[in-house]
Amino acid sequence: MIVAEHLRKTFPAKGKDKAPVVAVDDVGFEARDGEITGLLGPNGAGKTTTLRMLYTLMRPESGRVLVDGTDVAADAEAARRALGVLPDARGVYKRLTARENIRYFGELHGLDAATIEARTRALSTALQMDDFLDRQTEGFSQGQRTKTAIARALVHDPRNVILDEPTNGLDVMTTRGLRDFLRHLRGEGRCVIFSSHIMQEVAALCDRIVVIAHGRVVAQGTADELRAQTGEPNLEDAFVRLIGTEEGLHA
């Protein structure tokens, strides 16, 4: 369970006498266990910055983040243990095999070899990566790299999973497989947050949708609630009405 309350983050502006750029302003939402929460918004809306505050890479200027009920500012390390994170940056180590990449993160989480081995086997099966698990990741396809990055992010069996645009650059088959995997995570009772700028994807997968535009939450709720709120029968039209542009509709 992840709760964000009144998050705000600004970045210093380049050049003199310019106002700081407000990336995220008063963003708050609740992501429950056993649900998939989607952060939907056009490029540059502040999704990645919001997520970075959730997984303690950035410190919010105001507001707070609660992971499983504890404030992440108080104990960032404990929060990181409770989170599995696929950041926007998902570089894997080219000279290590996929298995070694996963093991590296497992060891950093303080897991013992047997646990890492068992988790790797389980994730490899779930993500269908058996045939490239022991290859060096140099020359991996985008999909193989993403799967490796997801597996290493989840090696410590976290209750909460944050994925920043996980389907970016993946083909249709891999995307479908990934969606099944996310539903599988939800089925295990985990709290899953993922961000996307693609409306169809969020609609297909999410129990709750948080629409972000220009650093603010413009609406949140289930797909039906969003339709009801905007009075549009079609989710796509609802989205356009909410963010005020047609940006991000084209997958």
Place this chain on the structure above:
Amino acid sequence: MKATFSSMKTIVQKELREFIRDRRTLMLALVLGPLLTPAIMLGILTLAESRAKSQIEKPLDVPMVGVEHAPNLVAFLAAQGIHRKAFSGDLDTAIRTQVEDVYVRIPGDFAKDWHEGQPAMVEIVHDSTRQDSDIPVKRIEAALQQYGQQVGALRLLARGLNPGVAAPLAVTHKDLSTPEARRGMVMAFLPYLLILSAFLGGAYLIIDTTAGERERQSLEPLLATPARRGAVVSGKIAAACIVGVTSLLLTLLAFKTGAQFSPGIGRQMDVSMPAIGKMLLILLPMLFIGTSLLTFIAAGAKSVKEAQSYMSVLMLLPMIPTIALMVSPVKNQLWMFAVPFLAQNQMLLKVVRGEEIAMPMWGVYLLAGFGLALVLWFAATRRYHQERLAISA
């Protein structure tokens, strides 16, 4: 604390594994570098030595102009191994075009002055900016001086005077340098070489695992793990230091092997095992300083390219004390052993020259060296805590 050490160990292992799998870089860092530098250095020194030897001992053929005016002088020079060489054409041009190193000119009124007992002029013509002419010019000068003194003494004797009257001073040299110290002179630039490879020995690994990891977008996931930032920095620095120490050890061993094969030079520097051990100990703080400083720089740089461009500046740093000492040599004082680069330079020279290093010097040196390394390490750790470090785009 235990968790921090275990994360550090994990990071060291992973960085070293990646480094070892990068075969070409491994070859460059651990084989080519440590072999090539001693080979080049010993080669150059052997070459210089053999050239100097041949120039001093071999008969010297020098063009001479106006030999008919001073046949006795020419005969004397020939007896000293300086022979006349036939040459046609303009000799000044030959010097300028570097065809000849030096020539001797005896003017027409030499015989007249000689007979009248006036100082008779002999000219040595050369280009002083050319190193090649140094030794021949000195040899001719010495021979001419000797001839002048001999004839002068004879003239005094002929007038019934003691030649000693005209030589009120008897200047001689008494060389008190130890044989070990004479070795040291040849190796004046060995310290620079060693300091440089200690200072920047871990550079590749540090830049690659800091700025490089960020550029390859793997730093953000790494920093999202529970591993402490301090452990991440220390692990990377430790991995670079292991590579650096290995490379230094190989360099020193290559010097040792090279010294055994190169007879002249081998006897000119102390390459015994205790000396190598001392040199490693001296270079250890430098290694820590270098890798911590580079981590600090690389963590602040926007790209690998930017981090690498600091290297050319950093390469100059160890040169400063070596050059300063060349220009104005100063006596060793205790404070010097607290100044980075200068301290290493002085300590290494002492080891190479086979001198004892007093305990207070070791104390000041190690304290100052590791102290600075600690400060830089702390600064690097602080930089790793910055938010913008992890953000690659």
